[in-house]
Amino acid sequence: RLVTYIDEAGRRVTTESAYLTPDVLKRPNLKVAIFSQVTKIIFDTTGGKKKAVGVEFARKKNGPRYRVRVKKEVVVAAGAIHSPHILLLSGIGPKDELDKHNIPLVHELPGVGKHLQDHPVVNTRISVKPGHSIQYIAATKGLALFKMIGAFVKWGLTGGGPMTTNVTEVAAFIRSDDPKLFSKDKYDIKDVTSAPGAPDLELILVPIGFTAHGHGPVPSGELITMGAILLRPESKGAVTLKSADPFEAPIIDPHYLESPNDVAILVRGLKALIKIAKTEPFASNVNQNSNPLLDHDLGSLSDDDLEKEVRKRVETLYHPTSTCRMAPLEEEGVVNPDLKVYGLENVRVVDASIFPSIVAGHTAAPTIAIGEKAADIIKAALAAAV
């Protein structure tokens, strides 16, 4: 059974709802500043030291800057896009990049923002027999809208029903070099998995048809989406500064599919989806439909054409990692095994940016594990210092 993140009351659980409970929020040593954006960490660099002494934040671009004084240490936890952004704005990163934006160098650290990884996904959409799709919960008009309102009312009254969907309701983890699943084709797949038997592909099924993250067109009717996710991409991107303005989002260049091996694995992923849709008992529940917005004819494409489809369809599964990775300094690491930023006295990074490389599974749970581990490390360090 797929692990759900919907609680007994039918609500999506988040780290906020799980950790920032009313009891925790009452703690006298915790202040949560909402609608506040960290603009930089302030360092004392006198006498050659590099010690964080404050954090600057603001509510809006031209609003006042506030400062919080640091008694012990700064924990940066802004995620794989914004943790490197904050470090760069604070003068921690590749010297040439900081020079380009006239940001005074505090500490040169070439790995900040590099090694960006993500899970690219390639989605397909097919039409299914009634009862296998909850397409109506995305309805904005017609009869389906009434069904959607009915589902919403049911959720309000009982906390149950289709509104509590996990979205991804089926998942399978496979290897693209499994001879039982794939017949010979032009690809000689390189093993990029973490161990024998470990997967490099995840196949998912969503009981709603969608394109372009839900913003693109889909035909009417009962649809599902089947996706192939590349779990161990070789391609690596980067997060760099667009400007020195903290309110200007950084540049995210994911470099998806730069590695031909990544493309080959995703082609195998598409082949697996096509095979599943043509295999019983699934096949009897699929309609024939030649609508060009659907993918019933994907099975007739050559490997070269499937490659084109992979390149055309690739999108993010929203799992960025590794932009402040835990690795040796000479391998462009940013934090050490205690999550401390190399070269700084008292700054740690604690989020998905520290993954040495992306995990072959979804990223939320391992990120929470990083947070738990960091809490233990920090408590032990503080106890030892007393």
Ligand SMILES: Cc1cc2nc3c(=O)[nH]c(=O)nc-3n(C[C@H](O)[C@H](O)[C@H](O)COP(=O)(O)OP(=O)(O)OC[C@H]3O[C@@H](n4cnc5c(N)ncnc54)[C@H](O)[C@@H]3O)c2cc1C
């Ligand atoms: C739409 C979507 C769906 C996802 N679904 C799943 C899923 O089903 N399963 C799964 O395992 N993973 C999922 N993920 C991925 C998962 O959410 C992330 O891997 C995880 O949240 C990473 O945690 P993090 O702490 O590194 O970063 P985040 O969760 O992004 O936390 C960083 C926090 O820092 C804040 N922040 C950023 N910059 C600043 C700043 N300058 N000042 C102050 N605060 C700042 C942000 O507002 C945010 O609250 C999904 C992601 C997205 C976007």
